[in-house]
Amino acid sequence: MTKFQGVDFYGIEGLLGEEERMARNTARAFVEAEVLPIIDKYNREGTFPGHLIPKVGELGFLGANLSGYGLPGVNNVAYGLIMQELERGDSSLRSFASVQGALVMYPILIFGSEAQKEYWLPKLASGEKIGCFGLTEPDYGSDPASMAAKAVRVGDHFVLNGTKMWITNGSIADVAIVWAKLDGQIRGFLVEKGVPGFITSEIQGKFSLRASVTSELSFEDCWIPVENLLPKTEGLKSALMCLNQARYGIAWGAVGAAMACYEAALNYAKERVQFGKPIASFQLVQRKLVHMLTEITKAQLLCLHLGRLKDSGKARHTHISLAKMNNVEKALEIARMARDILGAYGIVDDYPVIRHLCNLESVYTYEGTHDIHTLILGQDITGISAFE
Amino acid sequence: MKIIVCLKQVPDTAATIKVKPDGSGVETEGITYVINPYDEFALEEALRIKERLGEGEVTVITLGPPKAKEALRTALAMGADKGVHLSDPAFEGGDSYATAKALARAIQGLPYDLILCGKQAVDDDAAQVGPAMAELLGLPQACVITKLEIDANRKKAVVHRQIEGASEIMEVSLPAVFTAQKGLNEPRYPSLKGIMGAKKKEIAEHNPSSLGLSPEEVGLAGSKVKILKLSPPPSRATGKILEGEPREQASQLVKLLREEAKII
Numbered sequence: 001m002t003k004f005q006g007v008d009f010y011g012i013e014g015l016l017g018e019e020e021r022m023a024r025n026t027a028r029a030f031v032e033a034e035v036l037p038i039i040d041k042y043n044r045e046g047t048f049p050g051h052l053i054p055k056v057g058e059l060g061f062l063g064a065n066l067s068g069y070g071l072p073g074v075n076n077v078a079y080g081l082i083m084q085e086l087e088r089g090d091s092s093l094r095s096f097a098s099v100q101g102a103l104v105m106y107p108i109l110i111f112g113s114e115a116q117k118e119y120w121l122p123k124l125a126s127g128e129k130i131g132c133f134g135l136t137e138p139d140y141g142s143d144p145a146s147m148a149a150k151a152v153r154v155g156d157h158f159v160l161n162g163t164k165m166w167i168t169n170g171s172i173a174d175v176a177i178v179w180a181k182l183d184g185q186i187r188g189f190l191v192e193k194g195v196p197g198f199i200t201s202e203i204q205g206k207f208s209l210r211a212s213v214t215s216e217l218s219f220e221d222c223w224i225p226v227e228n229l230l231p232k233t234e235g236l237k238s239a240l241m242c243l244n245q246a247r248y249g250i251a252w253g254a255v256g257a258a259m260a261c262y263e264a265a266l267n268y269a270k271e272r273v274q275f276g277k278p279i280a281s282f283q284l285v286q287r288k289l290v291h292m293l294t295e296i297t298k299a300q301l302l303c304l305h306l307g308r309l310k311d312s313g314k315a316r317h318t319h320i321s322l323a324k325m326n327n328v329e330k331a332l333e334i335a336r337m338a339r340d341i342l343g344a345y346g347i348v349d350d351y352p353v354i355r356h357l358c359n360l361e362s363v364y365t366y367e368g369t370h371d372i373h374t375l376i377l378g379q380d381i382t383g384i385s386a387f388e
Numbered sequence: 389m390k391i392i393v394c395l396k397q398v399p400d401t402a403a404t405i406k407v408k409p410d411g412s413g414v415e416t417e418g419i420t421y422v423i424n425p426y427d428e429f430a431l432e433e434a435l436r437i438k439e440r441l442g443e444g445e446v447t448v449i450t451l452g453p454p455k456a457k458e459a460l461r462t463a464l465a466m467g468a469d470k471g472v473h474l475s476d477p478a479f480e481g482g483d484s485y486a487t488a489k490a491l492a493r494a495i496q497g498l499p500y501d502l503i504l505c506g507k508q509a510v511d512d513d514a515a516q517v518g519p520a521m522a523e524l525l526g527l528p529q530a531c532v533i534t535k536l537e538i539d540a541n542r543k544k545a546v547v548h549r550q551i552e553g554a555s556e557i558m559e560v561s562l563p564a565v566f567t568a569q570k571g572l573n574e575p576r577y578p579s580l581k582g583i584m585g586a587k588k589k590e591i592a593e594h595n596p597s598s599l600g601l602s603p604e605e606v607g608l609a610g611s612k613v614k615i616l617k618l619s620p621p622p623s624r625a626t627g628k629i630l631e632g633e634p635r636e637q638a639s640q641l642v643k644l645l646r647e648e649a650k651i652i
Contacts, residue, residue: 003402005420013420018458019583022465026577060580072580082580 027085035089057127080252087253091359092212102245104131134164170215197222251323426506465578481608484516
């Protein structure tokens with residue numbers, strides 16, 4: 001296999017700054033050397049390659065776009081490119097980094113107390129501690145405002161009750177950011193591993209994100225000290241701010257998964273001979289390859305401009321919704337087309353395609369389903385909410 | 389310990405190289421550039437020496453067009469302390485001698501205990517700049533090294549060199565020039581903190597006059613070797629697949645080697 005040179009039909013490389021290219025190169029080299037050679041084994045076994053965490057931390061990929069407390073503070077384009085490269089490796093790894101950076105470190109940085117920031121951020125950045133984010137519940141997914149989890153103040157403690165579902169990193173996390181209603185208002189709480197009444201169980205039988213840990217968290221009269229409240233959280237909006245950060249990374253990550261599928265399909269089509277010639281010479285196959293390249297190019301430009309908007313403080317949450325919605329949908333479409341081009345070889349893990357295809361089914365749904373993002377945009381342009 | 393590492397920015401080893409139609413050079417459009425992989429070994433070794441000794445300074449130096457600054461910046465992101473860039477149109481088109489001369493002159497103006505280079509650049513594969521520079525600086529040299537042990541107090545180094553079928557172990561007094569072979573170490577990736585920190589590190593610029601050289605002494609004008617023409621290797625003709633029983637194939641093969649290839 002030759003070294004990945006990126007997919008860059010429009011010379012987007014020239015629009016990147018030196019720091020952005022260097023960050024991307026580091027992530028790409030890391031994925032080529034340390035992720036691609038091992039990922040199929042972990043995907044088959046359904047286990048998380050935890051040995052990569054210290055390395056990912058050392059390179060600065062966890063909370064890369066956050067500043068202060070010794071964090072790298074790269075710009076959002078560099079951060080996006082890192083997410084793209086990680087997901088070219090596997091969505092599981094990008095999911096790990098997204099959760100740790102955007103859903104755990106970000107809320108601690110934005111809503112946390114000074115003591116919380118000083119204690120947690122360096123440890124989470126290095127990967128010494130792992131975090132997870134508990135918002136979704138078994139009965140409340142797209143409608144988190146209706147959540148059942150509750151916190152009640154008793155003296156200098158909160159007593160937490162509820163269940164959180166589909167939680168990435170849940171069973172391996174040292175700390176969970178748990179969202180629950182306190183006096184009717186949704187607030188964020190830091191719940192540490194091992195606190196009595198806090199139990200995690202890993203969800204089995206997944207056909208997607210197999211190299212990632214997905215868990216159920218349950219809280220039964222779980223007493224946590226008052227100082228574990230994230231003091232600046234104010235309602236569901238705070239949780240949604242975190243999701244915006246993560247969705248931004250997902251929009252880029254989807255491009256990485258799509259690139260991996262396109263590259264595999266293009267190489268295969270040029271080498272696979274049927275009827276005496278490479279299948280890449282057939283018009284139907286060319287049409288598929290061109291469609292893949294077109295959608296990747298559009299998605300890249302969308303991400304890059306979104307990143308520039310975010311860096312200049314002009315990105316709205318609806319801009320992020322559009323990119324997450326479009327890019328994941330297109331990546332999934334590209335993965336399916338690549339699977340089709342590879343024929344029967346497309347269903348085995350000798351090629352990365354089926355793994356990305358299965359992963360992207362989750363990515364399509366998590367962090368705001370495709371339909372919910374559509375309705376967020378529908379509400380934005382018509383002024384009429386279809387779901388409230 | 390002050391260590392100087394010489395770098396060259398070269399086309400990515402995975403890039404597809406096309407020779408210009410007039411044979412004057414290669415097409416540079418659309419090619420991604422990297423630090424010459426052997427120079428990365430040299431840099432990594434310098435960084436490890438500094439880390440092991442707990443003190444020191446690593447200066448990276450390159451001769452190349454403005455875009456070569458990115459190679460220096462990458463080296464600074466990996467952990468080098470300072471950069472020196474010999475960048476001027478007059479430097480262009482130089483052979484190994486002209487390049488070594490300019491680098492040696494720049495290095496003369498810097499404090500150093502050790503100079504590390506890659507054993508060769510993967511673009512022209514000349515493997516001349518390191519040794520030529522050592523000669524011009526009047527320093528001992530050891531090329532194609534796979535192991536380096538520094539004794540900073542005695543100002544000595546023990547190096548392992550790859551030679552035909554064996555390795556040669558030598559003691560060399562410092563300062564000296566060593567050129568790095570694959571196997572010396574495994575280079576690190578620049579971390580994000582390193583990348584952000586590199587922006588604040590200094591890169592000194594030089595042109596021929598700031599090095600006390602005339603434009604005739606550098607680049608194409610100062611070269612002893614001139615490239616007349618580059619041409620891509622001839623494309624390989626389609627191979628022949630022999631059919632039949634092994635005995636038949638063997639006799640066909642002998643016949644072809646004798647009559648067509650004319651090598652037996």
